[in-house]
Amino acid sequence: MENILSFNTLFESYLNGVTDHEVLATTLIGEADAEGDKGMTAVLNVIRNRSIKKNTTKAGEALRPYRFSMWNSATKNVSNKSDYTIADIKKIVDEAKKHPKWNTAIKLIKSDPADITKGSNAYYAFQGPNKIQAPNFTKSWVFKTNIGNHKFGYIEKL
Numbered sequence: 001m002e003n004i005l006s007f008n009t010l011f012e013s014y015l016n017g018v019t020d021h022e023v024l025a026t027t028l029i030g031e032a033d034a035e036g037d038k039g040m041t042a043v044l045n046v047i048r049n050r051s052i053k054k055n056t057t058k059a060g061e062a063l064r065p066y067r068f069s070m071w072n073s074a075t076k077n078v079s080n081k082s083d084y085t086i087a088d089i090k091k092i093v094d095e096a097k098k099h100p101k102w103n104t105a106i107k108l109i110k111s112d113p114a115d116i117t118k119g120s121n122a123y124y125a126f127q128g129p130n131k132i133q134a135p136n137f138t139k140s141w142v143f144k145t146n147i148g149n150h151k152f153g154y155i156e157k158l
Contacts, residue, residue: 014059017086018093023059025105026096030070033101034129035148038116040101040108042147045117050158053121063089118144120152 013019027047032039050061062068063084065075074088096102117123122141125131128149141153 014057014063015081015084015086015089018089020057020059021106021109022093022097023062023089024109025102026093027062027068027070028105028108029096029099029101030092031068032148033099035150037104037108039148039150040105041113042117042120042123042150042152044108044113045115046120046123046152049115049117049119049121049154053158116145116147117152120144120154121158122155123147123150123152125149126151 014023024044024047028040028043032043035042047058047061050056050064050067051058054061060081063071063075063078065078066072071092074085074092078084122137124135124138126134126146126149130149134151137155138151138153140157141155143151143153145152
């Protein structure tokens with residue numbers, strides 16, 4: 001497997017022991033691997049939009065408890081940054097690194113793609129195999145667009 005992480009990205013880290021690119025790529029794969037590049041781009045856009053709105057890092061937003069369901073097993077008891085168990089995070093990252101779309105996710109992150117979500121900071125699956133009922137947060141959001149099996153919108157108070 002080609003190592004496409006640059007020297008500089010090996011040292012950027014919201015949490016010690018795992019790079020921000022690893023956290024983001026794992027999130028894209030866990031949340032949108034079945035949605036292809038467009039779905040992974042949309043998830044990355046949402047993460048970026050949240051990090052801008054909250055003035056936080058993208059990796060910090062990806063790992064925020066109960067925001068991205070694929071991290072719930074590792075973030076359920078987290079109240080602040082010092083509560084993370086790096087072994088739990090690394091276990092999930094190590095599994096994602098085996099995924100055939102790992103390099104695609106890393107390349108996508110490094111490309112810093114344009115926002116295809118129209119400024120969205122939230123989404124949910126409204127159709128497809130992971131379909132759920134519209135969550136309560138959609139009562140206060142502004143719908144922006146559909147991408148794949150997901151509806152995207154903007155919530156003023158995250």
